[in-house]
Amino acid sequence: QSVLTQPPSVSGAPGQRVTISCTGSSSNIGANYDVHWYQQLPGTAPKLLIYVNYNRPSGVPDRFSGSKSGTSASLAITGLQAEDEADYYCQSYDSSLSGRGVFGTGTKVTVL
Amino acid sequence: EVQLVESGGGLVQPGGSLRLSCAASGFTFSNYWMTWVRQAPGKGLEWVANIKEDGSEKYYVDSVKGRFTVSRDNAKNSLYLQMNSLRAEDTAVYYCARGTLYCRGATCHHYFDYWGEGSLVTVSS
Numbered sequence: 001q002s003v004l005t006q007p008p009s010v011s012g013a014p015g016q017r018v019t020i021s022c023t024g025s026s027s028n029i030g031a032n033y034d035v036h037w038y039q040q041l042p043g044t045a046p047k048l049l050i051y052v053n054y055n056r057p058s059g060v061p062d063r064f065s066g067s068k069s070g071t072s073a074s075l076a077i078t079g080l081q082a083e084d085e086a087d088y089y090c091q092s093y094d095s096s097l098s099g100r101g102v103f104g105t106g107t108k109v110t111v112l
Numbered sequence: 113e114v115q116l117v118e119s120g121g122g123l124v125q126p127g128g129s130l131r132l133s134c135a136a137s138g139f140t141f142s143n144y145w146m147t148w149v150r151q152a153p154g155k156g157l158e159w160v161a162n163i164k165e166d167g168s169e170k171y172y173v174d175s176v177k178g179r180f181t182v183s184r185d186n187a188k189n190s191l192y193l194q195m196n197s198l199r200a201e202d203t204a205v206y207y208c209a210r211g212t213l214y215c216r217g218a219t220c221h222h223y224f225d226y227w228g229e230g231s232l233v234t235v236s237s
Contacts, residue, residue: 101162103157106157
């Protein structure tokens, strides 16, 4: 079981805004460890979507944005598109894991 | 162009062994931490192991400690995962990923900016 909890699923109509939460604790996100987000399209490898809380790699549309506050982080997708239907994972570190990373439980985004 | 290509997966019986390889190209391999991440069928991502640029530090998830060994050959631009005493619960797609280092104050960690396509390991009799 992961120390980072995400909702199993979120959905929205094309053009809408959806948000995915990543809830941690005082030993990970709350301990000022940064959060990164990955998108996994069906049948493919994960792809870096957001790094260090809110930064987008080159080529990632600005429809995707990240934020972090307290012991949680969020990924927002505005102007939802059909090609955004995928699984999304947050990733951080935990002070109890000594050099080992941890992924969130994952969220399936469905475009209605 | 950065490329990571895994190989070595397959079907193995419980208790058996397998060695995964990850061939890297398009970047200076010896400058990066490397990580193995796995994904069981229909499940989420699980961080498995990582190794420092020069191989001097290695970390493992508790469930594979003592059974898996991560190593690298910087002369061959290759990452390896030796998996022994395999169990059914090790069945997964195994990805290698490049870790890009960032630091906040005195604390440094990684995010995974490039991933391979994965190699399927099936442990079954």
